[in-house]
Structures are given as structure tokens and as C-alpha cells.
Amino acid sequence: MALNLGCTAKPGNARDNKTGSWRVFKPEFIREKCTQCGMCTIVCPEGCISPDEDEFPVPDYDYCKGCGLCAEECPSEAIEMKKEEK
């Protein structure tokens, strides 16, 4: 495969790197407690939390590194970090 001239790249290729495999603790989102305030989406350094069709936040576990920032900052304590069984 020829290289991209000058060491360039088109957007989208970072997605090939599934950082979800780094995860030790997994955030579990508890709908009953969620107020849809959006804080988890805002503070996620991955940008991998987005609202579903009912406006509830859903993480993309392919990329979630399990840092726990969303759980820490959630004002309603609606996210719990659980040790992931692999």
C-alpha cells in the first residue's frame, strides 16, 4: 500500500483504534436516576457519550476507556463504575 504523501491522513481513521479495550471499570448508566442534564456528555474526554432517541445518554463502549469522569461529575449519581469481567 502506498503511503499518504507527506505523512497525511483523512479524518475518521482514529476510529480504527478501539480504545474500549483499555477499560478496567465500566460505567453503567441508570436511567431511573438520569435527569438528562448532559453533564456526562460534556465532560467525556473521548466524546463517546451521546443521547439516544429518548434523550438518555449512552456511552459507546467501543471507545469508552472507563476513566470514570462521567460518574464522578454526574449530579444525580446516575452512573456507577463497575469492575468489568472480561
Place this chain on the structure above:
Amino acid sequence: MEGSHAVARAVTMCRPQVIAAYPITPQTHIVEALAEIVANCELDADYITVESEFSALSACLGASAAGSRVYSATTSQGLALMFEVCFNVAGMRQPVVMSIVNRALGAPLSIWNDHQDSISLRDSGWMQFYAEDNQEATDLHYIAYKVAEDHRVLLPSFVCFDGFILSHTYEPVDMLNQEQADSYLPPFKPYHRLDADDPISFGLFASPDYYQEFRYENDQALRSAQDVVASCGREFGEMFGRDYSGLVEAYRLDDADTAIVAMGSLCGTVKDAIDELRDAGKKVGLLKIRSFRPFPAEEIKSALSGVSRVAVLDKNISLGSKGAACLEIRDALYGSQIPVLGYVLALGGRDVRKKDIAAIVDNAEKGRGDIFYGLREELLK
């Protein structure tokens, strides 16, 4: 016309859209002239008065990546300060063209001419063309842009000409008019550019899985640039009568016993000396290297195949080793029995006269080479 002003005029006709330069002797007359040209709206360019040479070339890199034809000029310490950016521009395959008004490198401080500055960037991936006179210095700028921007090449280029000896000398120069320049050099078509409508990331980092391949591709691009240099040089000759198809140029070399190899303004002196030596019955010729990068090893090998010895004049020295051209010529002639003798001379502006060339030929005939030529007597006692 002064050399610097002729170059500034030629650059103007190449229509760079962004110019970034920092003043340094003996480059100043070029950037002053360009500033005046831009100030008088004779060239529609953004002229960035940067705070260092390092930023000058960095700004050129950014402007080139954003899709503009760019220009800078520097010399000596300024080029040394650009070292890091030079490698970067070549690796990022940006067709920047920069005049190098050749000057020695400190210490000791010297504002005078030799080739140590550009030669020290030998391994950076830039093309390097050396001009013998101001006509060639101006013409090479058009050619450099055309070659650099060719999508088969996409490499930056130095146009080197000797500080003071050419830059501050008045010579008649046949200038192209704008129409001629435009017909030779079309507007810049970037291979790719920074563009919000078609985003690309430039300058990623390469792991050991890829780095070597990028260097290989860089090397291949520089090697294959030879053909493009030749064809662009030929096209220039066909259009304007001055042919630059050869990456080297021979002078009275056909039946020569001793071939002198030189670069830059020194070639003029060598040609005059050769005429006198020929009159005295000595068969001496010159092989002028116009393109040091890409280096036309095969062309050189065939041009020198018939001579008995080669005397290479280097206005530079890889300390602890030899002059750069000497090493290259030896490599090109590897396997032949032709002795290659190196002469380091004219460092820091030391004048070279016809009698010096005669003395070097004399040395070469006696097999005495690989020396600094013309050292002060007291040093040798």
C-alpha cells in the same frame, strides 16, 4: 542590474502569494527589493516580516500547506537556524522555493562567501541548484518552482548563488516579461491543502512501522526529480533560448586530461583559467555541477569517463573528512581507475584567481590533492 535585484524581479514574476523572510547579510537586498515591490502593489503577495529565519520558513510551510506559492531567502546563520524546519518542509513535501545567498558559517563569524551553509543542509531532502552567474541565478528560480511544484516531485528547493560575488554584482541580465513567465510557470496547484471543505491532517507522527518507508519515498522523489529538472530546464531553453536541461554542464571537457569539477560563481573563473591553460597546451576542462541535489551521478560518470584525473573544488568542508562534492564525485566514479583529488578553497570569502586554478591543475598533475588550497604561508611553517 544587481544580482539581488534581478533575483527579486524574477521572484516577483513567479507570483508567490506569501513571502516570509528575515534580513541577513548578504541576502538583504533581495528582501528589501521584494518589500518595495509589494508596497507598490507590483506583486499581490502577503509579506510577513517575521522575527527570525526559523519563523520565516515555518510561515512558508504553513502558507504552502494552506495552498499558496511561497518564497523566502536566507543565508549562513539564518539557514542554520532553519535547520529543523528544512527537514520538516521536505518531509511534509511542501514545494517551498528559497534563495540561498551562500555565505560561510561561524565561528569565526564571516559574512563572506562559501558553500558551507547550503551544503550543510545536504541531507535535508531539498533540491539544491547552484548558479554560476546572475543570469543563471534568476532563471533557476522559475525552473525551481516548476520542478518543486510538479506532482511527480513535490519537494522544496534551494536556489543557491554566491553572496556578494553574485548578489552584489552588477551584470546584464536578460529578464523574462510577465507574460513569458506565466507561460512557463502555471499557477500553483497544491497536491492537497488545509481546507475546511475537505479536511486533511498534515504532519502525523510515524512509528517504526512506517518511518523508514516515508524516508524511502522522500529519497525516491529526490532521485526521480532528475528527469523533471532536465525536462523543465529543456523547456526553459526551448522557450527562451537558455537551455538548462543538463544537471551538469561541461566546458572544453571533450579531450581533457584534467577535469575540474566546481559549483557556483567559481566556474566563471575556472573557464577563463582553462582558456589560458589550453592556450599553453594543457588539456583541461570543467564539469560544472548545477544540480547538487538531485545529484546526477550517472551523468557525471559518463562526462568524466575519458579524463585522466579529476580535481574537485569545494567551497565547503565536512570537517574531519573532505569537501562534499569531492566525496560525491568519488562515489560516482567508484570502480573506475580515475583519481579524484579534492581541493578545499575559498572558504569565508577568500578570493580565487586564474593563477590559483592553474596551480591546482599543477597539483593535480602531480597527484597532490585532498588539501586545503591557498592557506597562509605562516600556517605551513
Place this chain on the structure above:
Amino acid sequence: MTDKPCNLFDVGHRACGGCAAALAAKLILEAAGKNTIVVSATGCMEVFSTPYPETAWGVPWIHSLFENNSAVASGVVASLKKQGRTEKVIALGGDGATVDIGMLCISGAFERGTDFTYICYDNEAYMNTGIQRSGATPYDASTTTSPAGKCSFGNPRPKKDLPAILAAHGAPYVATASVAYPADFKKKVEKAVNIPGPCYIQVHAPCCTGWGFEGEKTIAIGKLAIETGLWVNYEMENGEVTRVKKVRRKPVEDYLTEQKRFRHLFRPKKNDGEIAKIQQIADRNAEKYGTDIVLKK
């Protein structure tokens, strides 16, 4: 090369979990939008986002060297101007690239009035090379080149005040921000990119790896920096401080005890003298910027 769907700062980057710099990049592009060209300095953000052939950047992005992003940005701005294009240009660099090695280029670009926004993500040390001291490392922080030891309390100097230096260049807009206050940060980015001329934002970006805390605490630590007065969020317009984030101040200890880089101030025994000096820094900040909330009687 294929076009794939992607966020402006995309998933799949290799930043540490809880990385404030990654969060900053995401917030910057949410605020600036897709009509933006980013010029990155060498550093954590550059490395974790662009290992060939992967890039996390959905906007046009260029990296050249460690210290030249302002100069490269100058060239990009000049080129866009000549082409009549409208993209906004943002230069991004860590604190090492910005307050130390890039000073020459950033000073030149600001003095020339370059129409761009420079954003420094300030994680207070050279993190990409392994937590070495920079000119933005705070007083007494232990780093790998300013380690605390028997005759050292860590970094012996306070942070260089680059916002003031750039305001002195005549920058129309200079602001500090923190990833701990994302909405405020985004508002400042949006403001900066829309103000003509050179604008500067220094965003406090707590680094879990370099400072020694858990990644989930990134925002909490950022808030504590502000609540103790060791980081002040303010805006300067044409050289005058126009807005300051007011706080009910907490003692600096609340911030220091949360981070390994200040652990030597508490173990083996508490160093009241050094902690008092740090408290003085916070007190001076509070006085200088008027951050303290004063209750009306």
C-alpha cells in the same frame, strides 16, 4: 484515504483516561466549529491524536514542530487572506510549547497582529516527555527535573505569567479558563475566534498522570485550583481585566493534598512554611484579580 463519519475531535485517540487535554480539544472544536484550521505544536495532544495513519481531527489540522505553531499559523493566515478564504485559525500547544520553547514565535505572531487564536492547554509540565518542569510549573511542584528531595521542595519558581506578557503585546483578547468549567471555556473560545487579531486563551488542564491523581478527578481538581485561588479564570480585553470568576476561597491545602506532586509538603511531616508560601501566592492572586466573594453586611 477514505472519508469516514467523524466528530470534529474524534473517538479513538490515545490520551490517558480522564485526560484534560483531550477534553479541551473536544470543547475547543465544539465551540469553534468545523470552519477551523488547527495548527498543533508537538506534545501530548499531537501525539495521542495522530499516530499515522490515524487522525482524530475532523477539521484540517497541521503539525510541524515543537516550537513553531504560531509561525506556521501566521503562514496559514496569510495564505487564507490571499485566497479570500474564511476559515478561523487556532494554534494549539501545551505549556512547554507555549511559555518556553515557542516564546519567540508566539511573540512575533502577536506583535504582527496575526488574526488567529492561540490556545495553550496548561498541564504545568512537559508531560509528553515524562513530566519535566516547564516555565508554567507551579511553585513547589515535584517533577522529574525539579524533584523534591532532601534539599529541594520541588520547582523553585512560580508560573510564568504569559497572559500578561501577551496582553502587553497589544492582544485584543486574553483569557484564562479551565476544563473544569466547560461552558465558560467554550464561550471564551467562541469569543476569541470571532475577535480579529491575535487572541490568547490559557486553559488549565489537570493531568492525572503527571500530577498524580485518578482520572475521574480531573474536573474536581480543576475546580479546586480555582476555589483555592491558585488558578484564576479571567478575561482581559485590550489589556484590561474585564471579567473574573469569583469564589469563596478554600485553603490551598485542599488542592495540594489531592496530588502526588505536592505530597512532599505533607510527608513525612507537614511543611507549614512552604504551604504558607503557596497560600501567599493564592492570596496575591485573589487580591490582584479580586476573586474573593465579599459578603454584604
